[in-house]
Amino acid sequence: MNFDLPPDLLSWQAEARAWIAAHLPKDWGGDFAGPRDPVEEAQLRQQWERDLYGAGLHVVHWPSAYGGQGLSYLHHLLLNEALGAVGAPEPLNIAGLELSGPLIMAAGSEAQKSRFLPPMASAREVWCQGFTEPEAGSDLAAIRTTARRDGDSWVIDGRKIWTSQAHVAQWCCLLARTDTAAARHKGLTVFAVPMDTPGVRVTPLAQINERSDFNEVLFDNVRIPLDHAIGPVDDGWRVANESVAKERAIARMYRQARFQHEFEHIVRVARQQALPGDPRRKVIEDSAFRQRMAGIYALLRIHRAHNLQTISRLEAGEDIGAESSYIKLLWSDMRQQIGALGIDVLGPDAIANDASSPGEAHLQDVYFLSRADTIFAGTAQIQRTVIAERLLGLPRG
Amino acid sequence: MGRQALGESGFLGLCATEACGGSGLGVCEALPVLLEAGRHAAPYPVGDAMFASHVLSQAPQHRDLARQVITGAALVAVADEPSPGIQAERGPDGWRISGCWDAVAWASQASHMLVRLTLESRVWVCVDLQATGVRLTPRTPMDLTTPVARVALDDHAVPQANRVADDDARLGRMRGLLAAADMQGSAQACLDLAVAWMKERQQFGQPIGRFQALKHIAAESALRLENMRVANAWAAWAHDADDAQAEDAWHIAKSYASEHARRVAEDALQCHGGMGYTWEYGLHFFLRRIVRLGATAGTAHAHREALMADLLQRLDTAPA
Numbered sequence: 078m079n080f081d082l083p084p085d086l087l088s089w090q091a092e093a094r095a096w097i098a099a100h101l102p103k104d105w106g107g108d109f110a111g112p113r114d115p116v117e118e119a120q121l122r123q124q125w126e127r128d129l130y131g132a133g134l135h136v137v138h139w140p141s142a143y144g145g146q147g148l149s150y151l152h153h154l155l156l157n158e159a160l161g162a163v164g165a166p167e168p169l170n171i172a173g174l175e176l177s178g179p180l181i182m183a184a185g186s187e188a189q190k191s192r193f194l195p196p197m198a199s200a201r202e203v204w205c206q207g208f209t210e211p212e213a214g215s216d217l218a219a220i221r222t223t224a225r226r227d228g229d230s231w232v233i234d235g236r237k238i239w240t241s242q243a244h245v246a247q248w249c250c251l252l253a254r255t256d257t258a259a260a261r262h263k264g265l266t267v268f269a270v271p272m273d274t275p276g277v278r279v280t281p282l283a284q285i286n287e288r289s290d291f292n293e294v295l296f297d298n299v300r301i302p303l304d305h306a307i308g309p310v311d312d313g314w315r316v317a318n319e320s321v322a323k324e325r326a327i328a329r330m331y332r333q334a335r336f337q338h339e340f341e342h343i344v345r346v347a348r349q350q351a352l353p354g355d356p357r358r359k360v361i362e363d364s365a366f367r368q369r370m371a372g373i374y375a376l377l378r379i380h381r382a383h384n385l386q387t388i389s390r391l392e393a394g395e396d397i398g399a400e401s402s403y404i405k406l407l408w409s410d411m412r413q414q415i416g417a418l419g420i421d422v423l424g425p426d427a428i429a430n431d432a433s434s435p436g437e438a439h440l441q442d443v444y445f446l447s448r449a450d451t452i453f454a455g456t457a458q459i460q461r462t463v464i465a466e467r468l469l470g471l472p473r474g
Numbered sequence: 475m476g477r478q479a480l481g482e483s484g485f486l487g488l489c490a491t492e493a494c495g496g497s498g499l500g501v502c503e504a505l506p507v508l509l510e511a512g513r514h515a516a517p518y519p520v521g522d523a524m525f526a527s528h529v530l531s532q533a534p535q536h537r538d539l540a541r542q543v544i545t546g547a548a549l550v551a552v553a554d555e556p557s558p559g560i561q562a563e564r565g566p567d568g569w570r571i572s573g574c575w576d577a578v579a580w581a582s583q584a585s586h587m588l589v590r591l592t593l594e595s596r597v598w599v600c601v602d603l604q605a606t607g608v609r610l611t612p613r614t615p616m617d618l619t620t621p622v623a624r625v626a627l628d629d630h631a632v633p634q635a636n637r638v639a640d641d642d643a644r645l646g647r648m649r650g651l652l653a654a655a656d657m658q659g660s661a662q663a664c665l666d667l668a669v670a671w672m673k674e675r676q677q678f679g680q681p682i683g684r685f686q687a688l689k690h691i692a693a694e695s696a697l698r699l700e701n702m703r704v705a706n707a708w709a710a711w712a713h714d715a716d717d718a719q720a721e722d723a724w725h726i727a728k729s730y731a732s733e734h735a736r737r738v739a740e741d742a743l744q745c746h747g748g749m750g751y752t753w754e755y756g757l758h759f760f761l762r763r764i765v766r767l768g769a770t771a772g773t774a775h776a777h778r779e780a781l782m783a784d785l786l787q788r789l790d791t792a793p794a
Contacts, residue, residue: 079711080707080708080711080712080715080717081711081715341785341789344785344786344789345789348786361786364779367778367779367782368775368778368779370782370785371729371777371778371779371781371782371785372729372733372778374726374781374782374785375705375725375726375729375730375778375781376701378705378708378722378723378726379701379704379705379708379726379730382704382705382707382708383700383701383704385708386704386707400700403696403697403700406693406694406697407697407701458686458690460693461689461690461693461694462686462689462690462693464692464693464696464697465683465689465690465692465693465696466689468696469669469692469693469696470669470673471669471672471673471683471684471688471689471692472673472680472681472683472684473684474684474685474686474689
């Protein structure tokens, strides 16, 4: 395993860091991680994404024909480390970048790639992922949304849920059932659905952290052209799952640095925060807190080592399969430990949420956000079962 | 018998100088050997022999001893400074040392002991265990693959020539990384046994590995091992490259292995049910070895304190 970083890439990263520092929104950092108003937040994230793209610092590992920079996976990692280290705004088009884009790149026609990928890369068009349904979450093959062929159209009927960014998206990457007689995993097809098609209705859902990033999306007799099917008809299960394992390992690769940034912020708060029950001492002086912090810090650095290993393997032409489940399990549990640490460092200051003391409101935010980490993109329970069955070979249940 | 084969293999000299018959390689190359030593609970101090031959082969007056360690003809025990410290008196040629080490692995079988001491500065010293002023008392070992003895030095003469090396961070790190790799190997053996067991053992009309509760324990163990693997690999690379993060990487690798290798062994025992608790099944040999190595070359607690101290210092100098 090679952990060496070539000097020319480090120089490139240094330039990226400089651009990021010069262009971060005013007052960014510390307890301030962006506007709380959802419309303002979405606008800020999309503008940031467009600015990054304009500076050649977005989807750098995508082919340049599709809006990327044609650079290596290592460039992708180093750029993301620079972004994460300052807790930079997250791209709005996450569903596009980590699911729809790779899916279209792997299974789409050349016409579809040319049509969809460049505006996705430049954040001109935002995508949402229409997979999960009320009756089909972990059991995705149980989906009921149908796509029926009618003349020169597909007609879509059904309902999707937990659809992040559907309220701001121009396109939906949809998984629907095209053959209701076939077995569960067969007879599925992936489609590109314009969100402004008549019959598409988006209803925002409120999250526990008072944000509303996800939605319910109703498809009521929605007509789309035949050429909006992505990949072969009835082959949607394979098309939808093909890039999942690899993207699980490399999407949002700013996470490790971002979580380390959150963690280091909590440590700084701990240096100022009085220890409950012993106000002469600070939280950081307590050995139990320090031990806990060191354990988390070890996981953060181990996560980074995993990222370097993943990149090495991809650069060597290897594919990433079920072992990406290890990484998801690692960082999602670790992020929850970070969230809980923040709450415990605040102590009684966690009770109010109006940002009157250092860390307040921001640390609670991290805690509540972290509760979703073990659920979305494959629950921790699913990841463990994948590891047990596909990697350890234990018998399927 | 095994000792001779080990000696002939050359593995014990992997990190020793080529002039002494070693291979002059780094910790990265040593890791796979330690993994195997751990997987088989090897009844020989493979890691400490590699360490001892590495240190001794670089001291001109100890090359013969280094050669003997490499061939397995001699065994050199390795120990850190005892925690109450030692008394050392400087003399015309070297020191006279008094002190007691409570449990040194392989000391009764060793001709020499390589110890880290604070004299005028921190140094590694080679103690001749057959000389006067040395009392060895075998003790009952907790790790049945590794005999231990109390070593008491009473006004024992250590000639200047036996000051083998100045201590620097690298030496302690090297010894500890070899221990972490050994622990990883033993933990891997435990998981392999548990997975094989769960595929075979039937209850309620099916292999118990079909039950999700057990699957998930195994999955968490597999994740811990993956974490150990990258942590040890990264720490070994950082050590060999003298990278700026080598100290941190070492604290992380050793503290992680100390806690999580043990947890993997504990969970493997659990997955075996009653069978795991029997003497004969032998899972406990790995568990005992892991517990011993966890307490060697720095406990998880000590490494975490050091890690936080480094982090806090770095945050002091970094922008907020």
